[in-house]
Amino acid sequence: MQVIYIVLALLSVTAEAYACDYKESPPDAGRITGTSGIAEAWYGDATQRYGHGVLGDSIEAQTLYVKPTGDEGCALSFTTSNQSVFEDVTPRLADVTGDGIDDIITIESDIERGASLAIYSIVENQLQKIASTPAIGTRYRWLAPIGTADFNNDNIADVAYVETPHLGGVIKVWSFAGGAPELLASQSGYSNHRIGENYITGGVTHCNGQTQMIVPSLNWRQTYAITVTDDKIASTVVADNTTSDTIARLLRCQPAG
Numbered sequence: 001m002q003v004i005y006i007v008l009a010l011l012s013v014t015a016e017a018y019a020c021d022y023k024e025s026p027p028d029a030g031r032i033t034g035t036s037g038i039a040e041a042w043y044g045d046a047t048q049r050y051g052h053g054v055l056g057d058s059i060e061a062q063t064l065y066v067k068p069t070g071d072e073g074c075a076l077s078f079t080t081s082n083q084s085v086f087e088d089v090t091p092r093l094a095d096v097t098g099d100g101i102d103d104i105i106t107i108e109s110d111i112e113r114g115a116s117l118a119i120y121s122i123v124e125n126q127l128q129k130i131a132s133t134p135a136i137g138t139r140y141r142w143l144a145p146i147g148t149a150d151f152n153n154d155n156i157a158d159v160a161y162v163e164t165p166h167l168g169g170v171i172k173v174w175s176f177a178g179g180a181p182e183l184l185a186s187q188s189g190y191s192n193h194r195i196g197e198n199y200i201t202g203g204v205t206h207c208n209g210q211t212q213m214i215v216p217s218l219n220w221r222q223t224y225a226i227t228v229t230d231d232k233i234a235s236t237v238v239a240d241n242t243t244s245d246t247i248a249r250l251l252r253c254q255p256a257g
């Protein structure tokens with residue numbers, strides 16, 4: 001009996017592998033897994049039509065794949081227009097609409113107007129873009145997400161990123177609770193990414209009941225803890241360096257050392 005189950009399981013895996021037409025992912029693409037409505041999400045369908053290379057190579061993705069929780073079939077997919085790419089490595093999951101179901105947070109770059117933060121959701125079993133921040137406005141301008149947290153205390157996760165982390169370094173905090181993106185707060189002078197790295201530095205912590213962002217200064221000499229109260233951003237220097245060890249400790253709510 002057990003053998004039959006194993007054979008059936010193998011057959012179903014094999015059938016799915018043949019049935020699902022997943023286009024090749026960029027070499028450094030990662031997968032995110034979740035439990036609140038979305039089991040797995042990743043980028044595929046590599047393209048070189050946007051030669052920015054801010055993440056180390058010019059191979060980006062044009063399709064987002066999403067597997068709903070409990071769905072054994074092929075992933076849902078959304079392919080961008082030929083005017084944009086996902087200039088990103090691994091999508092992020094958080095419920096930014098407040099319906100209890102995770103949404104997918106992506107960086108989508110228009111080849112003429114640069115990056116925007118785009119939110120995708122499963123709507124009636126289709127993957128749809130439900131909101132996006134305005135594109136920065138110029139090609140080869142990027143943004144790097146810091147993380148998600150409820151910064152305005154409405155019990156719905158908001159999203160923070162650094163816009164142009166190599167130029168102006170503007171933190172922007174957005175709520176998508178009302179559908180259209182609402183800018184809660186912004187402040188310049190920070191960075192969380194260096195050109196050529198395919199990862200983002202810093203993030204969001206919850207230490208002693210306080211939600212903070214941990215990010216380097218724009219010149220990478222100091223590390224800041226950033227809080228948002230009402231629509232104001234407040235920053236405190238928490239380390240006079242930006243080493244990976246310092247930032248890892250701060251993200252674990254430990255002193256910088």
Ligand SMILES: [Ca+2]
Binds near residue numbers: 103
């Ligand atoms: Ca949601």
Ligand SMILES: [Ca+2]
Binds near residue numbers: 149150151157175177
């Ligand atoms: Ca919120």
